[in-house]
Amino acid sequence: MPNSSAFLLLVISLLVTIGGIWIGQNVNLLPVDASSNAPIYDELFKVLFSIGAVLFLGMLAAVVYSLIRFQKNPEDLEDGLALEGNLSLEIFWTAVPAVVVLFVGIYSYDIYDRMGGMQPLQTNGHDHQAMHQEQRVWGGIGAGPVESDMSKIAAPLKIDVTAMQFAFLFHYPQGDIISGELHVPKGQPISMRMESKDVIHAFWVPEFRLKQDVIPGQPTILNFTPTKAGRYPIICAELCGPYHGGMRSTVVVEEADEYKEWFNKNTKEVISEL
Amino acid sequence: MTIAIPPANENSGKSLQPKGLFRYFSFSLDHKVIGLQYLVFGFLFYLIGGALAGAIRIELTSPMSDFMPRDIYNQVLTLHGTIMIFLWIVPVVNGAFGNYLIPFYVGARDMAFPRLNAVAFWMIPPSGLMLISSYFITGAAQSGWTAYPPLSISTPAAGQIIWILSVLLLGGSSIFGGINFIATILKLRRPGLKLMQLPMYCWAMLGTSILIVLSTPVLAGTLILLSFDIVAHTGFFNPELGGNVIVYQHLFWFYSHPAVYIMVLPAFGLVSEILPVHCRKPLFGYTTMVYSIMAIVVLGLVVWAHHMFTSGTPPWMRLFFTIATSFIAVPTGIKFFNWVATLWGGRISLNSAVLFSCGFIVNFVLGGITGVALAQVPFDVHVHDTYFVVAHFHYIVYGGSVFVIFSSIYHWYPKFTGRMLNENIGRLHFILTFIGFNLCFAPQHWLGLNGMPRRVAEYDPQFTFVNQLSSVGALLMAISTLPFLWNVIQSAYKGPIAGDNPWRALTPEWLTSSPPPVENWAGKAPLVTEPYGYGYKTSSSKTGSKPQEELAEEKQ
Structure with missing residues (x-):
């Protein structure tokens, strides 16, 4: 891959990460908080929204980038790379979501506990x-x-x-x-x-x-x-x-x-x- | 088993089948005819379900209940959900494409049980008509597609009973189909074809069929008990007679959560077939794709109670189902990363099939992210049963499954009819659908977060503008159907001739004429061990080629 597109990719991923986190922290989609429970909820919401925004923007960027960058003209009958997989890459993107999901699970357990969900009735x-x-x-x-x-x-x-x-x-x-x-x-x-x-x-x-x-x-x-x-x-x-x-x-x-x-x-x- | 591999020509049963257009209205045993019967019939119900959705969106353009009576509104939303799930998405992603493609993919001349297959299809029209007719006879069911008791016991009985009978028939049809797919994939494979050489859609259908066979009977049993409560005044779910309403919810969601995977796993499989062809690249990570399908099947069976976080659910159960549900994101994520990796470095034709598949990826990722959020109990207790959930599951079933159905129609239409669709109209269809869909459902996230519950005919006036925005999106979606309909109808007569293999694809359905003959191949069934062997011609010499490369060569 030429250096210019590597640079472009780096810029895009930086923008996606920063943009996603910014959106998650600054875009308010929730009504007024009026119970002791609500600020805790909003804290969880911000974290989930930030992670979600980064993931969504990242996937969106990857798809749009691929469609533009790897588009072929109709006369071109050549095939693409015969790339059937890449074990380390696949392990990487199994591990990362697993860690993220684990984090989200533990974090939301903590929130649930703070909301009093685990208190005996x-x-x-x-x-x-x-x-x-x-x-x-x-x-x-x-x-x-x-x-x-x-x-x-x-x-x-x-x-x-x-x-x-x-x-x-x-x-x-x-x-x-x-x-x-x-x-x-x-x-x-x-x-x-x-x-x-x-x-x-x-x-x-x-x-x-x-x-x-x-x-x-x-x-x-x-x-x-x-x-x-x-x-x-x-x-x-x-x-x-x-x-x-x-x-x-x-x-x-x-x-x-x-x-x-x-x-x-x-x-x-x-x-x-x- | 003589029925398993019928002789190549002159099968006694098949030659008696009607010919021409009439065969689509007959009790045909040909898997391709049955597949198209499912597809066209499903699409008719999509139009009906869409019209009902239109009625809902018209009602919601104003905060008052003014377009239709309130009980009619509840009937409309019940019918909309039931039709879209049981008569459109499930029959089409499973029945239509499954029947058409699976025998090709395993190298068989038909499904394992052709008569059962035809019976399974012909159970659908009467149950669909029954469901619709209940509206005109006594009023349809009005307790939502979930039919929670005691509401479903206390609303007018006739409509609810017809709804139950109809869903039972549709479930039965689905079980017959599932058994047939399992038998076909496991037992009818062409000699020499190994499981790990099958196209991904076979794996998706195998997983889906396992889910269908395991979970649909539970729904059937539950609905039979519910009908006893309604007709015979038993007390299984009736609290006045000592019944427990929560038990119904557990039993219902034991089927109805896997039902989501019954709607999206086949769609995952179809996308895995479409993308490699148009990207001219092998499917990235075949083995991990197979394992993730099976992981989704296993996890999909143990997550149902996340639909009941605000119901009567003890804390430990809330936690278990939070964790289990969250972890579905891992195998699902693998699939999406693999598809993007399939796009990466490909030589992509930006046609309607690819656009709809990529639209699916983008929509489904958003639906998946909101899904992981909804799996968290503390998050869910605010947005459960609100428009946030409505937005979430439409991103999954419409932005996911329906986009894939359209993508698949663009991809396989040349095989179905022997003619090409008009690409420009296809792109217009995509743009209208994509914008309309997102305009309709993205704002609903905000509605749910800010206090609009689902299944209401009237709402707080502060939500009027956003609801109108959503209705404009729905209007665009309705309009988008018109170019599509025009395209598929006129291309059937006037479209350019497709030839056997217009996409230069390697999967076996393209290694025969378009449309294929009865029994699929004129001669021997081809052995395709590398369904995604793209790119080898350019990178290595022809001598080290794959078997089906030569076959594809011969055909071209």
């Missing part, structure tokens, strides 16, 4: 209920960093979620509130126990980067800690019937005092105590 405070009914409870991602002091100090606020065609109902056992809108105080760990009355639904808040199916006959747990005040959509993500697209609600993340106000206005227990 007993820690979320629902164990009594679950054991009492002799049901297995699944889910549990989103508890956030275990080592954080917040989750140790503040006991998680428990909310029971019931999904049905085509609405979510949120029950606050503490104040016996039933609401169609989810109100949560900022910075407070939340633990939701979810069950469906009819078909499978899914609870998804894009700004929290969390989703968990809500299943009939099979309670699931979803934990999160909201970090930014605001109103975010709750979306059903599992096809549940004709009005599936309309099955939406809102999660309102409020400052502690605003939440208190809402709580006091809606709670039945306080009224009965009075």
Whole structure:
């Protein structure tokens, strides 16, 4: 291969690597992050996006370069190089993806752990209920960093979620509130126990980067800690019937005092105590 | 086995077969006729499935549900998925090209079981018609192609039952085909032809057929249980009667994840046939290609639960399936690097077949990268069941398999018909398809990441513009079908005569007339031990040549 094209290749691969990493680090495709879980997710996303962008641009460049560089004119009946393989090259491009995939796997395990995915479900405070009914409870991602002091100090606020065609109902056992809108105080760990009355639904808040199916006959747990005040959509993500697209609600993340106000206005227990 | 190697001429059964165009409408036993029956019938269903996709994209140009009633929308999306998978991609990449090419590649005069082969094809039209007719009789199934209970139990029963029966028939057809391919590849090889001398498509079909035979019966059993739940009110998957909905998902995905490989492995094989011919180079890394196919087969069977990360799945299971799924990227990556290495240093004719194959490489790499990302549990819990997933799997099955189907039609059309396609119209078709496809599906990644779930008729108004962009892409894809249709129809009558071997290819299907005679070769079947022996004529003397070089020489 002549020197000029070797130089060109070097330039292309440099551009691909730098461009890919730049795209992965700087192009933001995600909505606002509003839970303790979301920044961890975005960290993973950036890493995967950077690796993916480099790989994709590299393959794209290799294909386009080959098609231009090795194109022949129609009269040319000669064959190309009789190159049937190259063992060391093939070992190289088996090993590199294997290492990358291994790295991605270990890294995402770490992220999963930091999101609380590996925590035993007993820690979320629902164990009594679950054991009492002799049901297995699944889910549990989103508890956030275990080592954080917040989750140790503040006991998680428990909310029971019931999904049905085509609405979510949120029950606050503490104040016996039933609401169609989810109100949560900022910075407070939340633990939701979810069950469906009819078909499978899914609870998804894009700004929290969390989703968990809500299943009939099979309670699931979803934990999160909201970090930014605001109103975010709750979306059903599992096809549940004709009005599936309309099955939406809102999660309102409020400052502690605003939440208190809402709580006091809606709670039945306080009224009965009075 | 007398049936295995029928005599070269005057086979009692075959001579009774109808001749001319009519044979394509008959119970023909000729593998080439059956292959083209699969192809044309599959394409008709591609047009129907495409029209349904068009209806979906029209509905999604506005954030309100205003183009069709909501339950009709769910029927349309269910039919779109079912038709595209079971009546277009699976029958075409397996049935059409498999039937046409495999007997040539192993040096046989037909498939191992010609009658079973014809039965397998003729199971498809009734099941396809049944599926479509359910829409007009009672309303089609509306629980998506996944038919998750309890939704599939609680939606109108008739449509769901017809859907189940139709998929059962199609699955049966697929199993018959799979058994036939395994028997043909392993047992009908021309004496002297070793396994490691077979063209790559044989390996892809062997792997695919193993997957079909192992996993399709599981789907069949699952759907039969589901139909019991619907008709006889049993409680296998009905939580009200003590059933478990998660079990259905495990059983369903035990087939339906391998189904992805049933759709793409044959496409991998076809690309491996097309690229060496037009690059005038041997397929790079034959042995590693074979091993990676088999690795994908094995891994493909143990990754199904990555479709269930947000479902009821315990943590250890989430982790196991993350790792297993990620590792599929390794053998798949090997194949893509090998194809690029096949392009490298070749003498490439930039024709429609090569363009579609290269389009496939680019699209599939993107789909594969998003696939590895989706395999990571923490990544998946955000984007599962969103348009990100819709974008991902369309990059795999459309950007992957469908691009390869088009590439293969451009490559083998001269063999099918004896005439060449118009290359300029072919390139126009490629450009329209490639731009339309990417315009349609690339923006959907963003939609999914930002909060648009899949299978919805209405959505947050902030997504309107991007959805309209996507619909424009879909329109371009629809338009791209027109030059293609015109090309294949008019070239069948007016295209330049192709001759036996217009691409100067070395694989055995080109060493006979175009279209080939019944029983494939006038004389003895050629022994092709180096299907990718390009480049040896220029680099070494003719004396050290490969056997099929001489054969190719004689024919030219």
